[in-house]
Amino acid sequence: MPLRIIFMGTPDFSVPTLAALAEAGHEIVAVYTQPPRPGGRRGLDLQKSPVHQAAELLGKPVLTPVNFRDEADRETFRSFEADVAVVVAYGLLLPQAILDGTRLGCYNGHASLLPRWRGAAPIQRAIMAGDRETGMMVMKMEKGLDTGPVALSDIVPIPEEMTAGDLHDRLKLVGARLMRQAMDKLEADDLPLTPQREDGVLYAAKIDKAETHIDFTRPAREVHDHIRGLSPFPGAWFELDVGGRRERVKVLGSRVETASGAVGTALFDDLTIACGAGSVRLTRLQKAGGKVLDAETFRRGTPVPAGTRLF
Known part of the structure; x- marks a missing residue:
C-alpha cells in the first residue's frame, strides 16, 4: 500500500522531493510550509513559499502554522493519520509531539554527510571549509539537532570551482531521488537505520x-x-x-x-x-x-x- 505522507518543506530546495514522492504514487495527505512572507519589488506583497506554490499545483492541502506550540495545531497534524512525515528544509525545529505524530515517525533529507555539518547551512559551510565532497542523507528524526540514525546516503563531489548555488542545485535532485528510495523501502518494511558516528561532529551555523x-x-x-x-x-x-x-x-x-x-x-x-x-x-x-x-x-x-x- 502507498504511504500516507505529510510533507514539510519551504524553499526551492524542497520542491523536487515533494514532486518525486507524488510521482512515486504515495498519498500526500498534507503539506506544511512556512507562512507567506513579505516580498515582491516593494517588499510589501505576501509571497507564498516555493513549496506552497508547488503543493497548490498538485492540489494538496497546505498548512502554514507559525510553530506547533498550540495544541490545536498538533491535533490537526495527528488528525491526518499519516504513516510518515517527510521533512526537507522546513525551517522549524519540530517538538516531540510532532516527531511522534505519525505511525512511523519523521524522516529528514539533510544536505551533508552526517555527523559533519549538522544544522542550518551545511551546503555553504562545506564549501567554505574547502571540503572535497559532501552528500545527501535521509535520517529518522529525533529531538536532537540532526542527530538521528541514517537510513540512506549518497556522496557528491565538490569540484574546486563549484559554488554553493551549483551544489544546491545538484543536491536537491540527489535528495529527491534518495528520499523516494527511502519511502519505497519504508513501504516495503525494508529501510535499515544506522546510528551516526560519535566522532567528526561539526555544526553548520546560519551564515551571519x-x-x-x-x-x-x-x-x-x-x-x-x-x-x-x-x-x-x-x-x-x-x-x-x-x-x-x-x-x-x-x-x-x-x-x-x-x-x-x-x-x-x-x-x-x-x-x-x-x-x-x-x-x-x-x-x-x-x-x-x-x-x-x-x-x-x-x-x-x-x-x-x-x-x-x-x-
Whole structure:
C-alpha cells in the first residue's frame, strides 16, 4: 500500500522531493510550509513559499502554522493519520509531539554527510571549509539537532570551482531521488537505520552578515572557498573607492592564482587581488543594485587598475 505522507518543506530546495514522492504514487495527505512572507519589488506583497506554490499545483492541502506550540495545531497534524512525515528544509525545529505524530515517525533529507555539518547551512559551510565532497542523507528524526540514525546516503563531489548555488542545485535532485528510495523501502518494511558516528561532529551555523566581508589577509585558497561558498547568496563582498566614495561590490566567482604582492591590492588590470598567500582573480562581480557581470564587463564600467586597494 502507498504511504500516507505529510510533507514539510519551504524553499526551492524542497520542491523536487515533494514532486518525486507524488510521482512515486504515495498519498500526500498534507503539506506544511512556512507562512507567506513579505516580498515582491516593494517588499510589501505576501509571497507564498516555493513549496506552497508547488503543493497548490498538485492540489494538496497546505498548512502554514507559525510553530506547533498550540495544541490545536498538533491535533490537526495527528488528525491526518499519516504513516510518515517527510521533512526537507522546513525551517522549524519540530517538538516531540510532532516527531511522534505519525505511525512511523519523521524522516529528514539533510544536505551533508552526517555527523559533519549538522544544522542550518551545511551546503555553504562545506564549501567554505574547502571540503572535497559532501552528500545527501535521509535520517529518522529525533529531538536532537540532526542527530538521528541514517537510513540512506549518497556522496557528491565538490569540484574546486563549484559554488554553493551549483551544489544546491545538484543536491536537491540527489535528495529527491534518495528520499523516494527511502519511502519505497519504508513501504516495503525494508529501510535499515544506522546510528551516526560519535566522532567528526561539526555544526553548520546560519551564515551571519558579519562573516560575508572578504578578508584578503587569508590565503588565496581560503578566500576562494569563502567567495564560492557564499555565491550566489548572500554573496561575499569588498568595498572599492569609486569617485571618492566607497561602493560595496559582491564577488560571485573567483580563481586561485599564484602571483603575490601587497595584501588586498590589485596586482594587474584583470582583477587579480593579492591575498595573505597567493592571489585570487575575481571573475564575476555585482555592484549594489546592478547586474552580475563578468570581470571584463565590470572593468569597462569600473576600472580597477593595478595598485588599486580593496577594502
